Amino acid sequence: EPEVTQTPSHQVTQMGQEVILRCVPISNHLYFYWYRQILGQKVEFLVSFYNNEISEKSEIFDDQFSVERPDGSNFTLKIRSTKLEDSAMYFCASSDAARASYEQYFGPGTRLTVT
Amino acid sequence: SQQGEEDPQALSIQEGENATMNCSYKTSINNLQWYRQNSGRGLVHLILIRSNEREKHSGRLRVTLDTSKKSSSLLITASRAADTASYFCAGGSGAGSYQLTFGKGTKLSVIP
Numbered sequence: 001e002p003e004v005t006q007t008p009s010h011q012v013t014q015m016g017q018e019v020i021l022r023c024v025p026i027s028n029h030l031y032f033y034w035y036r037q038i039l040g041q042k043v044e045f046l047v048s049f050y051n052n053e054i055s056e057k058s059e060i061f062d063d064q065f066s067v068e069r070p071d072g073s074n075f076t077l078k079i080r081s082t083k084l085e086d087s088a089m090y091f092c093a094s095s096d097a098a099r100a101s102y103e104q105y106f107g108p109g110t111r112l113t114v115t
Numbered sequence: 116s117q118q119g120e121e122d123p124q125a126l127s128i129q130e131g132e133n134a135t136m137n138c139s140y141k142t143s144i145n146n147l148q149w150y151r152q153n154s155g156r157g158l159v160h161l162i163l164i165r166s167n168e169r170e171k172h173s174g175r176l177r178v179t180l181d182t183s184k185k186s187s188s189l190l191i192t193a194s195r196a197a198d199t200a201s202y203f204c205a206g207g208s209g210a211g212s213y214q215l216t217f218g219k220g221t222k223l224s225v226i227p
Binding site for chain 1: 145146148150156157158159160163203205207209212213214215216217218219220
């Protein structure tokens with residue numbers, strides 16, 4: 001069964017450093033998303049991406065964040081200058097929303113620890 | 116606005132019993148989805164119910180939606196130890212938006 005994959009599973013970085021989190025969405029899906037979950041809190045929407053551009057973003061997704069689909073399979077989230085409060089689990093998801101299918105399929109997540 | 120506030124926050128039952136989790140939301144939705152998360156792992160999609168549906172079944176799962184009360188429930192019948200996980204509801208507003216708004220979740224423990 002196709003699945004969303006994410007790398008790395010765990011990333012430790014120092015405050016102020018740039019990090020890139022990588023995702024490979026399900027191959028025939030057209031919509032891609034990033035969410036984050038701070039330990040013990042809700043899963044929060046960051047951004048959605050369709051047709052090579054951002055379609056929606058939340059207030060959390062400020063200028064420190066960017067997304068890119070550098071090739072036909074990868075979808076990345078970059079945090080330019082990490083802060084302690086960026087420590088969280090980051091989930092990538094994809095959906096075949098073009099078929100009006102709203103189900104989103106999530107990857108296993110990347111645990112980002114900022115020290 | 117917040118969507119998807121689940122109750123109870125934690126539920127502990129014996130294997131074989133049924134587990135019911137509830138979710139309330141505040142703004143209008145196009146669809147409501149339930150996800151499971153095993154400790155420290157990713158979210159697994161369980162079931163989606165659209166705003167024009169009242170009930171949906173999938174295996175041992177039964178979901179109801181009451182749009183007049185802005186609430187949904189997830190019933191897991193004949194629970195198993197493997198059902199131990201956190202369960203989240205997530206509302207999708209539709210109308211060109213695909214983002215999901217999650218609640219805090221219910222932590223279900225099924226005791227063998």
